Amino acid sequence: MAYNPKTNKGLGDLFTSKSRCMVKREWKGFKDTFYDFGRWLKCYGFMLIKLGGHPILLIKAMLRYRWMISYLTAANMIDRHTIGLRGKELRYVHEELFALVHNATINVKKILERDEHLRPNSKKAKRLRENTVMFDEMTPKNIMWGFPTLDWMDVAMMSIGMPGEVDQQANVYYIDKIEEFGMAADVCPLPAAECGAAVVNDVPILGKTYITSTMPCDGSIGQTTFMGRYFKNVPIYQVRPPQRFNEPEVQEYAVKNLEGAIKFIEDNYNVKWNWDAFWKNAKDYNKSTQAVIDKWDINTTDYPQICGGALSLTREYEFQGAGMMDPYLYKTQLKTTKMAKKGYEEDKAKGVKNYRHRAIVWACPAHYYTNFTYWADQTWGVKTLVDMECMLSYHMYKIGDEKQAMIDMASSYERMMMRSHTNGGYVNSLDELWKMVKKFNADIVIMYDHVSCKNVGCLHGLYEDQAREHGVHMIWVPHDLMDPRTVSRVAMRDAFNKYMTNVFREEPIDPTFVEYEDPLTW
Ligand code: SF4
Numbered sequence: 001m002a003y004n005p006k007t008n009k010g011l012g013d014l015f016t017s018k019s020r021c022m023v024k025r026e027w028k029g030f031k032d033t034f035y036d037f038g039r040w041l042k043c044y045g046f047m048l049i050k051l052g053g054h055p056i057l058l059i060k061a062m063l064r065y066r067w068m069i070s071y072l073t074a075a076n077m078i079d080r081h082t083i084g085l086r087g088k089e090l091r092y093v094h095e096e097l098f099a100l101v102h103n104a105t106i107n108v109k110k111i112l113e114r115d116e117h118l119r120p121n122s123k124k125a126k127r128l129r130e131n132t133v134m135f136d137e138m139t140p141k142n143i144m145w146g147f148p149t150l151d152w153m154d155v156a157m158m159s160i161g162m163p164g165e166v167d168q169q170a171n172v173y174y175i176d177k178i179e180e181f182g183m184a185a186d187v188c189p190l191p192a193a194e195c196g197a198a199v200v201n202d203v204p205i206l207g208k209t210y211i212t213s214t215m216p217c218d219g220s221i222g223q224t225t226f227m228g229r230y231f232k233n234v235p236i237y238q239v240r241p242p243q244r245f246n247e248p249e250v251q252e253y254a255v256k257n258l259e260g261a262i263k264f265i266e267d268n269y270n271v272k273w274n275w276d277a278f279w280k281n282a283k284d285y286n287k288s289t290q291a292v293i294d295k296w297d298i299n300t301t302d303y304p305q306i307c308g309g310a311l312s313l314t315r316e317y318e319f320q321g322a323g324m325m326d327p328y329l330y331k332t333q334l335k336t337t338k339m340a341k342k343g344y345e346e347d348k349a350k351g352v353k354n355y356r357h358r359a360i361v362w363a364c365p366a367h368y369y370t371n372f373t374y375w376a377d378q379t380w381g382v383k384t385l386v387d388m389e390c391m392l393s394y395h396m397y398k399i400g401d402e403k404q405a406m407i408d409m410a411s412s413y414e415r416m417m418m419r420s421h422t423n424g425g426y427v428n429s430l431d432e433l434w435k436m437v438k439k440f441n442a443d444i445v446i447m448y449d450h451v452s453c454k455n456v457g458c459l460h461g462l463y464e465d466q467a468r469e470h471g472v473h474m475i476w477v478p479h480d481l482m483d484p485r486t487v488s489r490v491a492m493r494d495a496f497n498k499y500m501t502n503v504f505r506e507e508p509i510d511p512t513f514v515e516y517e518d519p520l521t522w
Contacts, residue, residue, distance in 0.1 A: 002026065002084040002378065003510035010512030011084050011378060017517030021076055022083075032086050039094045043075050043101050050105045057112045057119070064117060065202055067159050070167035071108060073522040074101050077166045080371040080521075081309050084378040084510075088305075088343045092336055096310040099332035100162075100317050106326075107158055110151070116205035132207030133265060136227065137161055137194075138220070139213045139239050140413035141323025143261055145281035146273040150265070153206040156227075157321045160193045161367070164482045165313070167522040168368035168489070171482040174200070183222065188452040189482035190367070191219035198230035205231070209268045211261060214240045217423065217455055237264040243423050245414040254410035275402065282397040282405070285324045285412075289394055291337040298340050299385040300440050303347040304355075305340035308373035312365075312387035319393050320417055356381030356506070359444035362388050362433050363456045364422060366448065366479035369489050376446065379513045380500045385440045392416045423455050430462060437472055446496075449478040451486060475499045489518055 003010035014022040027033055051058055061068045078097045082090055112118065114132060119125035128151070135141055137156040144152045163170035174196030175189050181199050183192055197203050210231045212224050228236055240257050242250040262273055292315055298305050314336075318329045346352075359382045361373060373384035395411040398404045414420060420428040437445060447463065450456060467474035477495050480486035497514055500506050508514045 003512065008512070010510040012510070012512030012514070012516035014083070015516045015518050015521065017519065020520050020522060022079060022521075026083060028086055028090070032090055035090065035094075036082065039078070039098065040075050043078065043098060046098075046102065047071075047074070047105050050109050051112070054109070054112045060118055061108075061112055061115075065159065065204070066173060067163040067170055067197070067202065068108070070163035070170040070522070071104060073167050074104070076522045077370075081374055083371075083374065085374075088339070088346075092306045092339060092343075093310040095332055095336050095339070096306065096314045099314055099326075099329045102328045103317055103322050103326050104158075104162055107153065107321075110153060111158065111204050111206060114206050117201075118204075129205070129207055131269070133269075134205075134207040134210045134231070134234070136210070136212040136224075137320065138416065138418065139211050140241075140258070140261075140409060140416075141320075141325070142281070142285070142409055142412060143211075143258065143265070144323055144325065146262065146275065146278040147265060147269075147271055148274055148277035149271060150269055151207075152323070154321060154323075155203055155206060155210075156194050159197055159203055160190070160482075162317075162321070164193065164367040165370050168484045169522070171196075171367075172485065174202070175483055186452055187222065188217060188219035188450070189480055189486075191217075191223035193482055194223050195226040198226050203227075203230060205234075207234075209235045209237070209264070211237050211239060211264075214238060217453070219452070235264070235268055237261050239413075241410065241414050241419065243414075243419065244425055245411070245420070246427060251407050251410055254414070255406040258406055258410055278405065279399055281325060282399055282408075284330055286396050286399070288318065288324060288330050288333045289396060291333045292390070293394060294337050295340055296386055296440075298344045301344065301348075302353055303344050304358075304383060304385050305343045305347075306336060308377065308384045308387070309370045312361075312390035313370060315390035315392065316417060354381075355383035357383065357444050358440065358442045359384050359446050360386050360388075360436055360440050360442045361446045361448065362421070362436075363448040364418060364450045364453060364481060365389055366450075366484075366487075366489075366492065367482045368484045369479065369492055372477070372489075372492060373446070375493065375513065376496060379508050379510055380496070380506065381509050382444060382446075382500075384446065385442060386436065388421050389417060391421065391436070422453065426459075426462075429456070429459060430466060433463075434466065434470055437470065442472070444473045444475060447474050447476050449476045451478055451480050453481070473499070473503065484519075490515070
């Protein structure tokens with residue numbers, strides 16, 4: 001426990017309203033503080049080794065792209081997720097989050113090597129671009145499993161998605177820019193920020209084609225249009241997944257569309273689809289997905305292990321950001337599952353239950369507050385067992401069946417972030433929630449109320465009614481995904497605090513952490 005009742009000191013004392021980072025390090029005992037410091041060195045040491053070879057380009061990139069600076073605060077993001085943790089829980093989170101730092105650093109290096117804005121006259125950069133496919137965030141990068149000689153980059157995740165999760169201020173400038181340009185202020189800040197980055201010419205140009213998608217929400221449709229104009233001389237292919245995917249008939253349409261994407265790549269890069277490479281990646285995908293399911297299974301028991309953001313962020317970036325092709329993320333997924341199994345056996349043997357409530361997270365979480373669930377755990381003993389954000393793409397591939405492979409790929413990306421649980425309709429959004437509540441034996445649903453997401457907003461009343469019927473506490477936590485000015489972190493905590501105090505009538509575990517000021521922090 002981080003709170004000391006004798007001194008009345010706790011985690012809230014690490015923050016002040018005037019500071020961007022914590023004002024002091026948390027003392028976790030010699031062993032854990034030393035371990036924490038070692039991981040801090042590892043984080044920046046790795047970034048230095050990988051990026052230090054390009055010092056001039058790196059400075060140029062930081063001057064050219066304001067989102068690039070946010071990556072420098074990576075260690076602070078890890079600190080936010082490990083605050084108050086000790087022992088094996090601390091190690092789980094460090095292992096998981098370092099895999100994200102690893103992936104992002106490799107991608108930043110790839111940006112430095114090939115971006116047209118940074119290296120307009122470099123022949124080497126041009127050669128790399130000629131061999132690279134650019135992707136939007138909500139697209140099936142798994143398609144690149146069959147093209148081992150090509151490279152690919154997710155332009156939206158690297159310039160908007162990830163910086164917004166590392167640094168709460170990262171997307172604000174771009175949201176303002178697109179609103180000045182005329183976009184309505186009630187559009188979801190995720191697509192709005194991506195459009196804003198395009199409008200101020202801050203999206204890197206990393207390849208010679210662009211694969212985009214369709215999201216059935218106003219903002220994302222706008223984003224596709226803006227990005228299409230931005231990449232004006234770049235051939236574009238749109239992947240259009242069906243939203244109501246439970247009926248098998250729709251897969252015929254989805255497969256046709258995916259085959260069109262394969263042909264688009266073959267034609268533009270003069271390459272052929274390679275089944276051997278595809279199956280190798282599909283096998284790794286199956287193994288990694290099984291590892292994630294094993295972690296969920298552990299968390300359905302009385303002895304949950306890897307919880308909150310560490311569970312969800314790794315899966316999010318492994319699938320969405322890395323297309324399941326990052327060997328380091330793959331190894332980490334297997335390694336942490338092994339650690340979790342060992343931790344489960346230890347806790348079961350000792351009967352350790354270090355929580356008051358069992359929660360699951362539903363609906364889109366705030367990008368600018370990915371550590372909210374750790375705060376809820378440290379302050380109120382609410383352990384988040386699973387997060388909707390990590391419940392993506394748990395569909396397995398049938399290895400060796402070429403006809404089924406395309407259906408499996410379609411089924412996999414139909415279950416990606418925001419598709420099934422946000423836009424997938426009543427069955428995938430509501431019915432699925434109650435199944436998960438039962439499976440994880442949760443008494444609380446932390447319901448993220450994204451104020452700009454009309455899809456979930458229209459189901460608000462139904463969620464409320466059904467929560468009462470199921471006898472589950474549904475705590476609505478408002479946020480605006482990437483704009484902390486609309487709903488601040490303080491306001492998010494306030495909504496949760498009110499429920500814990502007024503409905504549960506509970507006392508906090510750490511009173512210093514109930515309310516504190518962090519509007520300036522990354
Ligand atoms: S959070 Fe909602 S509004 Fe925003 S991009 Fe996703 S589905 Fe669209």
